[in-house]
Amino acid sequence: MxxxxxxxxxxxxxxxxxxxxxxxxxxxxxxxxxxxxxxxxxxxxxxxxxxxxxxxxxxxxxxxxxxxxxxxxxxxxxxxxxxxxxxxxxxxxxxxxxxxxxxxxxxxxxxxxxxxxxxxxxxxxxxxxxxxxxxxxxxxxxxxxxxxxxxxxxxxxxxxxxxxxxGSYYKEGIAPVGIYVEDEYTRAALGGTGMAKTAGNYSAAYKAQDKATAHGQAQVLWLDSSEKKYVEEVGSMNVFFKIDGEIITPSLSGSILEGITRKSIIELLKSWGEQVTERRISIDEILNAVREGRLEEAFGTGTAAVISPIGELSWKGEKTLINQRETGSLSRKLYETLTGIQKGRIEDPLHWTYEVK
Amino acid sequence: MxxxxxxxxxxxxxxxxxxxxxxxxxxxxxxxxxxxxxxxxxxxxxxxxxxxxxxxxxxxxxxxxxxxxxxxxxxxxxxxxxxxxxxxxxxxxxxxxxxxxxxxxxxxxxxxxxxxxxxxxxxxxxxxxxxxxxxxxxxxxxxxxxxxxxxxxxxxxxxxxxxxxxGSYYKEGIAPVGIYVEDEYTRAALGGTGMAKTAGNYSAAYKAQDKATAHGQAQVLWLDSSEKKYVEEVGSMNVFFKIDGEIITPSLSGSILEGITRKSIIELLKSWGEQVTERRISIDEILNAVREGRLEEAFGTGTAAVISPIGELSWKGEKTLINQRETGSLSRKLYETLTGIQKGRIEDPLHWTYEVK
Structure with missing residues (x-):
């Protein structure tokens, strides 16, 4: 051009x-x-x-x-x-x-x-x-x-x-949401359009969102389309779990959106010396970690909310609290750091902001 | 309303x-x-x-x-x-x-x-x-x-x-097309929108169509998204295979479009006393039937072409002819019967046509 x-x-x-x-x-x-x-x-x-x-x-x-x-x-x-x-x-x-x-x-x-x-x-x-x-x-x-x-x-x-x-995503400060683990509808399959920001991916999710709402939860947690076993995304956000000190996020399989907030959080955590792993993580592994008290916190990441702490999971009719439905210290630190950088209030060590001149 | x-x-x-x-x-x-x-x-x-x-x-x-x-x-x-x-x-x-x-x-x-x-x-x-x-x-x-x-x-x-x-879909009479069996891209997953006629399903298929064209074939044959093993559709048509006298079409799994031509052909074949089976059919079963000389004919069905005979399959770099790339007698009979009913030229025993008065 x-x-x-x-x-x-x-x-x-x-x-x-x-x-x-x-x-x-x-x-x-x-x-x-x-x-x-x-x-x-x-x-x-x-x-x-x-x-x-x-x-x-x-x-x-x-x-x-x-x-x-x-x-x-x-x-x-x-x-x-x-x-x-x-x-x-x-x-x-x-x-x-x-x-x-x-x-x-x-x-x-x-x-x-x-x-x-x-x-x-x-x-x-x-x-x-x-x-x-x-x-x-x-x-x-x-x-x-x-x-x-x-x-x-x-x-x-x-x-x-x-x-x-x-407006502000959080009217009263950052607060955890409940999520519904969806095992009927699919967001995206391997070889489909899940990695693309294209219109059809979004309206395809409305039926699952209705189910989440009916179960009293704010967002849908999507599983992989083949086995309905591995975690993919939360609503239209990427998702992170902190288990035993390790921060885990689903690897970019081809059906997961390559979030820019996701990428930034991985880079930021690594710059802080945290252990971050991109890999497949099953819903069973997550629920076991909750039962055994090893899941410290969970959060979604995206442009709208920046960080959205997860306080509760609904799965097969059972509700499980995460971190006593409180915002974890890591979620809060990430939120404050990212929004601070975005607003130009704190140092921008990784040179992420672009000034319009 | x-x-x-x-x-x-x-x-x-x-x-x-x-x-x-x-x-x-x-x-x-x-x-x-x-x-x-x-x-x-x-x-x-x-x-x-x-x-x-x-x-x-x-x-x-x-x-x-x-x-x-x-x-x-x-x-x-x-x-x-x-x-x-x-x-x-x-x-x-x-x-x-x-x-x-x-x-x-x-x-x-x-x-x-x-x-x-x-x-x-x-x-x-x-x-x-x-x-x-x-x-x-x-x-x-x-x-x-x-x-x-x-x-x-x-x-x-x-x-x-x-x-x-x-215009007429077939300028020079009904003629077989070649199809490319796609094993990378996915048309639709279970729990997705494959059964719905919604825009996003169609543009998601353009990349696979490019591959079919590059392989010298006219249409894509889609496999199931999970195992890439079972046949789903051809391009935007449903698909039928006649093996050992039995006419087989993939069952409506939830990811397959519920074609009205598909439904009509099943009803018509049954009214003729033919054996029609709706079930899962794998690409291996089809290729084995071709090798053993048991695949008599194959065809796609849809509103645009009505019947589209399949004359060739490309799969993992190999091309396989079907019925010597000729239009089978069943494909021809179905095409002539359906188009005859649609144009009001022959009897309409199943009362399918609606006259605008």
Whole structure:
């Protein structure tokens, strides 16, 4: 993709910003959005920032029929000295390209897209909330737009970035959630699309989420699709268990999302001298460790919550408490360190933050 | 859903109809389309036929992010005496509701939707081609429209029907295709969405289709996701094997699409006194039967091709001919019977056709 000049059309009308104390996730959007087009002949072209507006597509556009789409999720933070920080955005755009490869979508130029995102953020800077725990959620996504009912990759696409100010995930401080171990529905199989951030993976999980809710739990713990034995993810987060001082997370099998928070936590723990192991871990091993008092703590990791401590497990009709439903010291330290780095409040020893200038 | 009056806005401009001899699949659409809306408060409402036109949605509409969508595919045929026939449309709308249940989408009133479809077909009747082998492809689909990045079922949806005149699948008469047995990628796992007609299942298959093409074969033969041993589907068709006089098709495991052509062929074969068995069948059993000369013929079944004879298998680098790459007598008889019933040219003993009046 040749470098192309970014066209900027600013909004003449500015929307009212929502109250930062009552922000809901993903319901309010900023004044502008980024969009560029792809065609087989011209590649990615016409990058532009335009006022946030509806999208008009043919009803036969392939996105509506065959799900050829990928997305990313990351956050912009406003520091106490009014700088804009992103957390490892290069990792998000690399993963977007890995997801695109799985879905037969043409890749994007990661560096240029980061430049376009930076321009968009500067324009909508006032939308980045400063209230404790808030941030601006960034949603880059690509959709197949060719009007054609043939089951084949599209020849045209749109790449877009929309921005949404989001509230604190924890209204009353970090707190453990209960999880339901799902043994009927499958999130992803080996050879499927589990490692890709693609739309179909998410709606496929709603039925299992209903079951978790019916069992009084907040999230689903997914097992592998073949044997329904090994732990994969929690909801749309990666998962960690601390057993006998060793911190274990499921290895990237091909059906597990390669979380950027997951990767960062592994790197951070290793930099602290902790023992971290990526391997298969069965639900039986976890429950045995709980019974024998060897499971110290468990937590999910992801962009939305950063760290989500696990306080309870429901499995085959039985409920098991983890760490007396309290937030473990490791969960708390990881949460405070990661959010501290993201907000630019503490040192960033592994050079993860990217300042938008 | 209460009965609601259908609003009809006819097109003032009529598009030029394509040459029936050079029709491509799914690229040309008729003058009108059907649309109705759903909201949690009002259920499905405002059914209307309007001129075919682009759809305008918020870029945060859930269809673009979490793939909450289902679809159907069926055909309208114009008989030699100018009647409009559909093939088992009630089965399509029942399956649409089964797919919707899996994707947490509200169900539609199957009878009313068939009435709406009938009105749309009457209005666009001149678009149903009459040329040998042609038909009007019907694509009903539902998409989640709520602008919200939360990973949860949408509270608003659109149900739409678009129509596309399609050419003959076989330009030069029914002919066998080669298939590539895929042992890396997975179409669907148990507990996944394989039984639902939902977008994500289709784009997930493009990488495997690329491999089939690279191996010189037309379609992918999918194996089960757990053991990569049992046959599931061919491309987006169900599959049948005739071995030692017995006709075998994989049983509906939960990861296989419940094809309406599949179901019809089983019923038809049974009405002819043939032995049909729905059971697990491994790729080894099939290749052994070929080697021992006991595999008489194999074919895929689906709405697009009706019957697609299989003439060759690629598996682990070896190519195996089936029935000397010729169309078997059973494949031909099934094809002629089903297409004859669909076009209203022969008796319809099982009462499958529905006349639009």
């Amino acid at each position: 040749a470098h192309q000049a970014l066209e900027v059309m600013t909004a003449t009308h500015h929307k009212t910003k929502p109250d930062p104390e009552t922000l809901q996730f993903g319901k309010t959007f900023t004044d502008h959005m980024f969009i560029m087009d792809y065609s087989s002949e011209n590649g990615w072209h016409s990058p532009r920032i335009i006022p946030y507006q509806p999208l008009t597509l043919d009803p036969a556009a392939m996105i509506y029929h065959y799900g050829q789409t990928v997305f990313e999720g990351l956050k912009a933070y406003r520091t106490d000295d009014d700088r804009i920080l992103l957390f490892r955005p290069d990792e998000n755009f690399k993963r977007l390209n890995r997801s695109s490869d799985r879905l037969s979508i043409p890749d994007i130029d990661e560096k240029m897209v980061l430049e376009y995102l930076s321009e968009l953020l500067k324009l909508d800077k006032d939308w980045i909330p400063t209230y404790e725990g808030t941030s601006l959620y960034i949603r880059p996504f690509i959709i197949a737009t060719e009007p054609n009912l043939s089951v084949a990759p599209s020849t045209t696409y749109k790449f877009m970035i929309i921005l949404s100010p989001v | 209460a009965h609601q009056a259908l609003e009809v806005m006819t097109a003032t401009h009529h598009k030029t109809k394509p040459d029936p001899e050079t029709l491509q699949f799914g690229k040309t659409f008729t003058d009108h389309m059907f649309i109705m809306d759903y909201s949690s408060e009002n259920g499905w409402h405002s059914p209307r036929i309007i001129p075919y036109q682009p759809l305008t949605l918020d870029p945060a509409a859930m269809i673009y992010h979490y793939g909450q969508t289902v679809f159907e595919g069926l055909k309208a045929y114009r008989t030699d005496d100018d009647r409009i026939l559909l093939f088992r449309p009630d089965e399509n709308f029942k399956r649409l509701n089964r797919s919707s249940d899996r994707l947490s989408i509200p169900d539609i009133d199957e009878k009313m939707v068939l009435e709406y479809l009938s009105e749309l077909l009457k209005l666009d009747k001149d678009w149903i081609p009459t040329y040998e082998g042609t038909s009007l492809y019907i694509r009903p689909f539902i998409i989640a429209t709520e602008p919200n990045l939360s990973v949860a079922p949408s509270t608003t949806y659109k149900f739409m029907i678009i129509l596309s005149p399609v």
